[in-house]
Amino acid sequence: MADPVLSVQDLTTSFRVDGQWRSVVRNASFDIGPKETVAVVGESGSGKSVTAMSIMRLLPPGNARCTGRIAFEGEDLLAGPLDRMQAIRGNRIGMIFQEPMTSLNPVLKIGSQITEVLRQHRGLDGAEAEAEAVRLLDRVRIPSAKQRLGEYPMNFSGGMRQRVVIAIALACSPKLLIADEPTTALDVTIQAQILELIKTLQEEEGMSVLFITHDMGVVAEISDRTVVMYRGEVVEKATTEAIFREARHPYSRALLSAVPQLGAMAGQDRPLRFPRVDMATGEIAPPPPTADTVRADAPPVLKVENLVTRFPVRKGLLRRVVGRIHAVEDISFELRQGETLSLVGESGCGKSTTGRSLIRLEEPSGGTVGMDGHDVRGAGHSELTKIRRDVQMIFQDPFESLNPRIRIGEAIAEPMIVHGLVSHREAPARVADLLERVGLSGEMMQRFPHEFSGGQRQRICIARALALEPKLIVADESVSALDVSVKAQVINLMLDLQENYGLGYLFISHDMAVVERISHRVAVMYLGEIVEIGPRAAVFETPRHPYTRKLIAAVPVADPSRRRRRVVAGDEIRSPYRPADYVAPKRLYREVGEGHFVQIHESEAAA
Amino acid sequence: MSGYLFSRLLQTLVTLFVMSVLVFGGLHMVGNPVDVLLSPTATPAERLEVIRSFGLDQPVWVQYGIFLRNALSGDLGNSFVYNQPALHLILQRMPATLELAAAALVMALALGLPLGIYAGLRPNGGLAKAIMAFSILGFSLPTFWIGLVMIMVFAVQLGWLPSSGRGDTVDVFGVPLSLFTLDGLAHIALPAFNLALFKISLVIRITRAGVLETLQLDFVRFARAKGLPEARIVLVHVLKNTLIPLITVIGLELGSLIAFAVVTETIFAWPGMGKLIIDSIAVLDRPVILAYLMITVVMFSVINLAVDILYSIVDPRVRLEGN
Known part of the structure; x- marks a missing residue:
């Protein structure tokens, strides 16, 4: 050299x-x-x-x-x-x-x-x-x-x-x-x-x-x-x-x-855990096969139809609405017990707003959300409380989603006590049990959040979500902030919990490789709309919408022998801002495979 | 922008109205100015005559109605004491106060900014610690005490500076000012410094905190990685970001400098508005109190407006909009 x-x-x-x-x-x-x-x-x-x-x-x-x-x-x-x-x-x-x-x-x-x-x-x-x-x-x-x-x-x-x-x-x-x-x-x-x-x-x-x-x-x-x-x-x-x-x-x-590799899942029909590696010897133990958790026989636990969430943009002295952010525009999907549906897309595509709209953390502007037979949008205060018990959220930043001044034992016990599931006296035993289920120990409940690493905190957030025995967990970029090896461990944990409790996951992420690993079905969002939805294998192996293809092509491939010179479009991510008088066009979908739907252009629809 | 100005104007008018109702009602409840002003030997006939001439024989809402009608045509009433238009009385005293406040503000910035920047750059140095100790003193020692000590030291013992009055003034556009004569400058030095001391401490603390915080930010690290000299990093990259919180606080403080310089004006016998308002409150001279407070409200509004505009100049992320 x-x-x-x-x-x-x-x-x-x-x-x-x-x-x-x-x-x-x-x-x-x-x-x-x-x-x-x-x-x-x-x-x-x-x-x-x-x-x-x-x-x-x-x-x-x-x-x-x-x-x-x-x-x-x-x-x-x-x-x-x-x-x-x-x-x-x-x-x-x-x-x-x-x-x-x-x-x-x-x-x-x-x-x-x-x-x-x-x-x-x-x-x-x-x-x-x-x-x-x-x-x-x-x-x-x-x-x-x-x-x-x-x-x-x-x-x-x-x-x-x-x-x-x-x-x-x-x-x-x-x-x-x-x-x-x-x-x-x-x-x-x-x-x-x-x-x-x-x-x-x-x-x-x-x-x-x-x-x-x-x-x-x-x-x-x-x-x-x-x-x-x-x-x-x-x-x-x-x-x-x-x-x-x-x-x-x-x-x-x-x-x-531990690196999730796009395409590594070819031929797999279920989510797959990451292999465990012995840090001393470097021995790789192949992951145990994943059980079939999807309850295809029961009615879906979550049913979203034509959900719309828009945010008005006001201007001027009279605060007139001059436009709206069409954060979520006419989307529909279902989620069964034991199933993981991933919402994937880039910043501003409306995936997080969708998650928040499901339990009315953002008020939807239209459509219906059915949660285990309850109408979320029509629910009164007490019914909404019940619904929110069944849907728990885990957020991206484990550092910000735990109150730094509350011991983690209290943080986990709080929702159970509020919902009247346990008394103050029973709470510690239950908390210890939850902590053990997420791979921590019961003695840790006296500690404060800053005494834990990022991965441990995310486990605590998961324990808190599990406390109410939810049917559905909305995981909003829950593993994005974690290191590769910690990310693999948390994903493995989520898959374990799904097997044990039949949890449904709405997994919101921008990371295509992680999504491929964890999902049963995938919905690709762009500018507030779902452009493609279907079984994981179908969407990743035969993507039909140009945006899905673009997303997959953009993911770096962790294999230097497959390095390629890419032709990269230089365009920016567009904004879903529309003027006040904008009428969103009715979108049509074509079924291209079993349960695999792709949004089609109006000209195609006419033909 | 024009929508913004309009909504600001509207806010000011509402504040003026609410304030005048409160003051009117409050003073009415506190007592009767006639009792304070009139000598005990006055006959009942004289007393009635005075009450009538002040308009105090009317019910209070009628009095307020009259005040409002006159105020809308620019007449805030005559002082009960001086029998002169209240507005005129106040405007006469205003230049002295404004001048004092301006001098104090300049001192606060000229001393506070460099000291604060230095303390922020070397937070563990001996000098920085001395500066911070000084600022604690500036915060905690009462103004009147420092004023008295300053008079004792500089006026009485050393005899360097005069201790009272405005000294020689020159008319600038018909307004008498001390700042442009040597004698006037000597007279304003002590009261201005006395008034400025608290603000200097405040500016030091805010600047130091801002510099410390900004130095941690990524763009400062990037500026270093660009190979820029330290002087440019501090004076351009850091300082401009530090000014943002400073402007807000300084704006508010300027208002209080003007409106509440009472203590300093009293100690140094500075013929400003502060002394007038204290005297007027003592005798319940309602027109003067009202006029004074209305001017204060307008002044605060104007200062806040100026702060907002300055803010949008320094920080491009801020856009002025009516709400």
């Missing part, structure tokens, strides 16, 4: 916690060659982001300490004064962060946030800098760049903001780009666009890329070589093909087996 652009040797980074130095990264070493892409992969707490921050020396000087050697084009970045980094950051090394929504200063114009870099590093001024900024925005494919310079970040969508961030990072043609989870916060079609963009620009510029991610699919898609980090240490480094073909370290194998 030619001389590496960046060579990290024995990097140890420590933070001062309560006066003590604790190492977060230990003896990490790896190289990045010219024009090479190296992925650093690991779960939260593995030290991958800290490694990136150490290279840029962005950690707070008083509370962090780096030792070892980081040679960038031959010069040691860790030696020498911090001031010298100013000439390197943003100039010879560019960096992009995870959150495009917060990487840009909300109160400064996009233009000035680009030109300040050009002035600083390239000595450009005034009109020159502005012309260059326009050229940079053009290069990251932002339309009508010249007008957009005067706009603020709030006028840009997440994907567009990440493009601006990339434009800034590449403004000075750096030799190395450090990308720290640059697509994690983005929708899958937007993620595909951004990955393509980074690849293209890398070829044009001939730069090297250090790509930090937790997503093995992205790794397979983009990197030449891969460095696996686990608890602060580099446990394995090899070419990406080698890692995926024959990973040596047990952790790498565990990570790979």
Whole structure:
């Protein structure tokens, strides 16, 4: 290999916690060659982001300490004064962060946030800098760049903001780009666009890329070589093909087996648990087969017909309704006991609003929701309380859905006591039982939420939902915020519970691979409407609607040998905002297979 | 925008109306100004004459009706004490108060902002801790006590600065102001600083909190990763975000600076509105109290409007809309 652009040797980074130095990264070493892409992969707490921050020396000087050697084009970045980094950051090394929504200063114009870099590093001024900024925005494919310079970040969508961030990072043609989870916060079609963009620009510029991610699919898609980090240490480094073909370290194998892979379910007709991996030996135990839980004989537990939820947009002095957000538009579906129906789609497609409308957390504007024979929309106060007992929700963020000042035992007991299922005296025994059912121990009930990890908290939320012995659980992005291996465990738990209690799940998610793993049936939502619904195998293996196909195509494939150059449409996710006088067209569906329906265009309907 | 202004105007009118009803009714219940104003030796005939001339012989709602009719034509009534139009009395005193408030505000920002930024950048440094200790003193020591101590030290013992009055004034567009003469500046220094002390502490605390918070945000980290110099990161990226909460608080505080500078004005014998209103309340001089409060309401509305507009300039995410 030619001389590496960046060579990290024995990097140890420590933070001062309560006066003590604790190492977060230990003896990490790896190289990045010219024009090479190296992925650093690991779960939260593995030290991958800290490694990136150490290279840029962005950690707070008083509370962090780096030792070892980081040679960038031959010069040691860790030696020498911090001031010298100013000439390197943003100039010879560019960096992009995870959150495009917060990487840009909300109160400064996009233009000035680009030109300040050009002035600083390239000595450009005034009109020159502005012309260059326009050229940079053009290069990251932002339309009508010249007008957009005067706009603020709030006028840009997440994907567009990440493009601006990339434009800034590449403004000075750096030799190395450090990308720290640059697509994690983005929708899958937007993620595909951004990955393509980074690849293209890398070829044009001939730069090297250090790509930090937790997503093995992205790794397979983009990197030449891969460095696996686990608890602060580099446990394995090899070419990406080698890692995926024959990973040596047990952790790498565990990570790979926990990755939900789109297409891995071909030939399976039921949901499937993730295989369990022994962390010491790396032995993979094949998952036990899943029982058939769907009660096809009984009437469906949930029946949604022509559900509509719209939010008025008011303007002006008299607060007239000038338009509406058609969050949910004329959707119908059924869910049986023991069945998992997934609602899948991108941000703003109305999948969460659908879940919330079912128990009138959002008031629907039309249609009917039948829950176990009760009419939800017509229900009075006491009937609604009864219905809500049968439908429980689990939300995305396990950190925010538990009150930090209430012991988890109380949090789980509260709904049972409110609904009169148990008395105060009986509650602890019942809580202990619930905690054990979700794989925790009864003694934990005295603890507060902050004493648990993210995965444990999500188990607590599940225990709380189970407390009322519901018939249906609405899981709104419930595993999206969890690390890969924790995600696999929680999904396994959900499948266990479904087998044991015949629960129905309405599983709301944007993650196609997880959906494929867990669902019996899938509904694809776009702009508030269901465009395709059917059995999981049919929707994933023979998708009929163009949007479904686009979604599936955009998912990164966790297999480097199947890497392909994709043609990615550069379009944005559209908004379901409509003017006040808009009349939603009546949608028609065609049955293309057993229980597999696809929305058809009006012209097709006429034919 | 025009819808926004209109709804703001409407709000102000409603507030004015409600306030005037409350004050009118309240004063009516508190007591009779005639008892306070008239000397005990006055004959019953004189007493009746005074009551009649003030219009106090009418039922209270009739009095209020008359007040309302006159107010709509711009006449807020004559002072019971001075027998001059109440509005005129107040406007005469207003420049002195406005001037004092403005000087205090400038001091609060000129000292508070840099100190607050410094304390936010080096929260654990010795100097930062000293600044914060000073701000605690500024909050907790009573204004009148500090005023007296300042007079003792700077006026009596050191003899550097005068302790009372406005000093020489010059007319600027027909308004007498002290700020443009040396003697006037010397006179305003002590009262303005006395008035500003609390606000300086407030500005320090808000700025420090804002800087500390903003420094943690992603865009600051990104700005560092862009290789920008620290000065630009602090003075452009951080400061502009810190100004947002500051503007809100400063706006409210400016209103209270103008309306309630009473203590400072009294200690330094500053001939402003504060002294007038205290005297008027003592003798239940209803027209002056009413006029004063109405002006205060209007002033608060105007300041809030200015704050909102400033806000939308600093923070592009804010859009002004009527509601």
